Amino acid sequence: MPRSAWCLILPLLLGCTGKNTVAGQEEPKPAQLAASLPSWCEKACQKINGCAANTPCDCMGTDACGCLGVNDGCVDDCQDALRPFTKGDDACAAAGERLKACVDGLSCSDLNSSGGDPCQEARKDIELCPEEDDGNPPSGGPDAMGGP
Numbered sequence: 001m002p003r004s005a006w007c008l009i010l011p012l013l014l015g016c017t018g019k020n021t022v023a024g025q026e027e028p029k030p031a032q033l034a035a036s037l038p039s040w041c042e043k044a045c046q047k048i049n050g051c052a053a054n055t056p057c058d059c060m061g062t063d064a065c066g067c068l069g070v071n072d073g074c075v076d077d078c079q080d081a082l083r084p085f086t087k088g089d090d091a092c093a094a095a096g097e098r099l100k101a102c103v104d105g106l107s108c109s110d111l112n113s114s115g116g117d118p119c120q121e122a123r124k125d126i127e128l129c130p131e132e133d134d135g136n137p138p139s140g141g142p143d144a145m146g147g148p
Contacts, residue, residue, distance in 0.1 A: 029093035034086040036100075041078035044103055045070050051108035088129040095125030 027035070048070050071077075085096025102119035110118050117123065 029090040029097075030086045030088060033082075033093045033096050037079045037082055037086070038075070040100060041075045041082070044078055045074035048074070048111060051111050054108065084126055084129050092129035095122070095128045098122045098125060 052070075082096055082099070085092055085099070099119060099122040102122040106118055
């Protein structure tokens with residue numbers, strides 16, 4: 001076979017025999033969830049702002065009127081809220097994905113509803129995740145740990 005033919009065929013063969021993976025697919029589920037949070041939280045905050053822009057709000061100057069909207073720290077707050085789901089095993093990460101799916105499935109009317117947390121059931125799955133250690137001793141001092 002002429003050398004020029006190998007120059008054309010070799011890249012095709014190597015491309016076919018190489019390991020083709022989708023980015024992030026070989027990472028553990030908690031790492032995949034963590035990597036998805038910045039863009040997902042950005043979209044979730046945009047969705048809430050979009051709904052707020054199309055929803056009248058009759059607050060009449062009160063501070064606690066419950067109008068739909070997000071603050072400037074929405075993306076950071078979102079990531080902080082979902083971070084515990086990235087600290088456990090695959091079951092914990094799957095619970096975080098279920099919570100994301102619940103939020104993704106909410107309509108503007110769901111978000112504006114005063115009927116409570118529409119993702120309460122999905123949020124309860126945080127029990128599948130380890131408690132975060134904040135580096136502080138348990139509250140209550142030595143007595144809380146059974147000390148003298």
